Amino acid sequence: MSDEQNLTRRGLLARLIAGASLGVLGGCQRLSESSWFPKVLGLGEKTTYKMQRLILPRKAMAQEFPAPDLSPQFRSNGTSMPNNPTYRTLASNGFIDYHLEVGGLVARPMALSLAELRTFPSRTQITRHDCVEGWSAIGKWKGARLGALLETAQLRPNARYVVFYCADPMADDGSSLYYESIDMEDAFHPQTILAYDLNDEPLPVKNGAPLRLRLERQLGYKMAKYVMRLEIVDDFSRIAGGKGGYWEDQGYEWYAGV
């Protein structure tokens, strides 16, 4: 190989390396905006879901903490006061007229007041709330066990998911109400509760009064605040954007274990 050839090869290689790095950087944004590539990337999170369901025992418990670990203030994130007249009327009366509706694939649809919810088997737990953004806060929650509530409502055999309909609109014009969904494995987990107390006080409005979901083995966006209605379904593809939740419809994973 002559020196000249050598130099040409080196020049070509240098150009290739430079071109490849620029291409990678510019290409990543374009790939993110394509319709097909995010679906390929989504295989990563789908694999995570399958692996975690495979290796984690069904009743594996999220860590619980002693009282000194409590966060001095439990941070409010997202909505801190729903822009919803119906909700504000309920809140102004201390939620005395609030009823949680339970319907869908159940033998016994229900409408439960807060007083009635407090008669259900409850659980109190000091747990860590992990936001998808990266922060964590520790709070003490008390609430009705979702499993006990669903047993009372008597699920039909084809019941697969619990959908939570909330009072907080996500759009400025008051539309696009928050919603979420979980499967029955999570719904019947002992730490899955509909919380009405935070740090021994009734749940504040900024943290989701009068009722919010606690789903301790997933990220914060799964834990719907301002829960008004539960619907038991066999499929959520016809609800709103079809991905099983407000943030899921914006591209976040339905399974938020990571």
Added chain:
Amino acid sequence: MPNCEATTEQDKDQAEDTVKKLKRAVARYPYYRHPLPIRIMHWCNALFLFILLLSGLNIFNAHPALYWGKSSYNGNPPLVVLRADENDEGELSGVTRIFGHDFTTTGLLGASKDTSGELAERGFPSWLTIPDDQWLAMARRWHFFFAWLLVINGLAFVTYSIASRHLQHDLLPTGHDLRSIGRSFIDHLHFRHPTGKAARYYNVLQKLTYLVVIFFLLPLMILMGLGMSPAMDSLHPGWVDIFFGRQSVRTIHFVVAWTLVLFVAVHLFEVLISGVWNNIRSMITGYYKIDGEPKHE
């Protein structure tokens, strides 16, 4: 004729030089240093780590602060915060707060130009993140997809290295290696690199660095990634407290990421000063040119 004589002397010197150079050129022989699987896994690893770093910085930007402990809100201030301050004229400035000390880092950290050219509040600048825009859901997709590829590549590397005895032959330091650490250290400081037969093998500092990266930093990185998962934390409740709690785990993940960047920087520097094209060629074709004649060894 003194002039003529001088010319002859010069010619003689030049001729000798040329002969020496030719001899050297002739006496450089290609040595097959990196087998194909190692080359493939090396470049995969480089690409995966690059994407993981940049998508990770986009994820970090969703909450550009680091804490120590079980939660972010435990009464102690954050260790690090990247933020933007706005003055009375509405101008933004980027501020990096480290252990309570503020540094102005406008344009790079805290506030930098977004893709439309406007100064905006963001932790790391858009040219250091995947995707360019602040887009947490998409950054997570990139990050977790390439995290799986990194894990698969890493497992393949360890399996191959043990089975092919690459680990035992090339990476584990010998007794002689360990006794010459001091000399290797001084050689590195003087930018002296092994030549001849010694250039066939990694030097002892190189071996130890690779071992630390492969068997300590990368596994720690992955473990700290898993530690941030609320589901994985339930595998054995409280295991993240071995690493001082979930927010410490997140901080360690971040620090190890930049330690790997430091490793790559030193790695590239050494590649650059010890025969850049020879090194790059050897990691593409497998062949590294070594001074000397193979039959004389």
